[in-house]
Amino acid sequence: MTTTVHAPPDLEKSTDDRRVVRKRLGPGKRIPFAFWIGPALFLAVWAAGSATGVISPAILTAPWDVAIAFQDQWVNHDLLGNILSSLQRAVIGLALGVITGAVLAVLSGLSRIGESLIDGPIQIKRSVPTLALIPLFIAWFGIGQEMKIVTIALITLVPIYVHTHNGLRSIDGKYAELAETIGIGRGEFIRHIVLPGALPGFLLGMRFAVTSSMLGLVVVEQYNAVAGIGHMITLAEQYGQTDVIVVGLVIYGVFGYCADSAVRLTGRKVLAWRRTLED
Known part of the structure; x- marks a missing residue:
């Protein structure tokens, strides 16, 4: 005789609720080229509004006029040189900010002494907008390339530090107890447990950092730049070339969106072992 064991009603209901939530919030099937659906929709609305006259050219240049201006800047002006100059500033500043922020976060997150020395000044810096420090940076470094790179580096340093530090502090203390129990050295503990545990926070900080680097780039290139997208926009503003200004803004946007993507x-590749709703 076979006896059927039924789960308690509350347990069955709880299981069913979890299944419903998972079905509603679960990852589902990945949409091909999902990153570009939003921008494509925005471009379609922009084109439709310009074609129907809803968006006046005095407010926003039509996308086809922007394409013509882009071609003119590429053929008759040094658009490629301006793009490369802006990319150089952004990449160097971002790299310095990311490296410095990550190192400070590790020092602060793994040591009480390091946290007492580092975390306070970083939080003070966090409350002071970096862009407000530009006049001081000009006095220190002049209005050349150094000022622009330092500004971008400081803007990107804060999100990297904050999110990496939070990632380190969120690692379960049981792992440290387990490492002591089985005799894992400090170096192996940091390499195999601490750094992988902080990686999600670091990558989240990277998303904020790349966006912040674009914000800093837009601002610093307004200060005596002799090359770069900001220099092109400044000249276009002087001559009332709205289409060229929009070209520069679109390039900034493409920079930031591609970097974030x-x-x-x-993150999806590196953190494949973590099942999240984003996946």
Whole structure:
């Protein structure tokens, strides 16, 4: 005789609720080229509004006029040189900010002494907008390339530090107890447990950092730049070339969106072992 064991009603209901939530909030099937659906929709609305006259050219240049201006800047002006100059500033500043922020976060997150020395000044810096420090940076470094790179580096340093530090502090203390129990050295503990545990926070900080680097780039290139997208926009503003201004803004936007997409894709590859709703 076979006896059927039924789960308690409350347990069955709880299981069913979890299944419903998972079905509603679960990852589902990945949509191909999902990153580009939003921008494509925005471009379609922009084109439709310009074609129907809803968006006046005095308010926003039509996308086809922007494409013509882009071609003119590429053929008759040094658009490629301006793009490369802006990319150089952004990449160097971002790299310095990311490296410095990550190192400070590790020192602060793994040591009480390091936290007491580092975390306070970083939080003070966090409350002071970096862009407000530009006049001081000009007095220190002049209005050349150094001032622009330092500004971008400081803007990107804060999100990297904050999110990496939070990632380190959120690691379960049981792992440290387990490492002591089985005799894992400090170096192996940091390499195999601490750094992988802080990686999600670091990647989240990277998403904020790349966006912040674009914000800093837009601002610093307004200060005596002789090359770069900001320099092109400044000249276009003087001559009333709205279409060229929009070209520069679109390039800034493409920079930031591509960088953010690259970080997201990297996170999916590196953190494949973590099942999240984003996946």
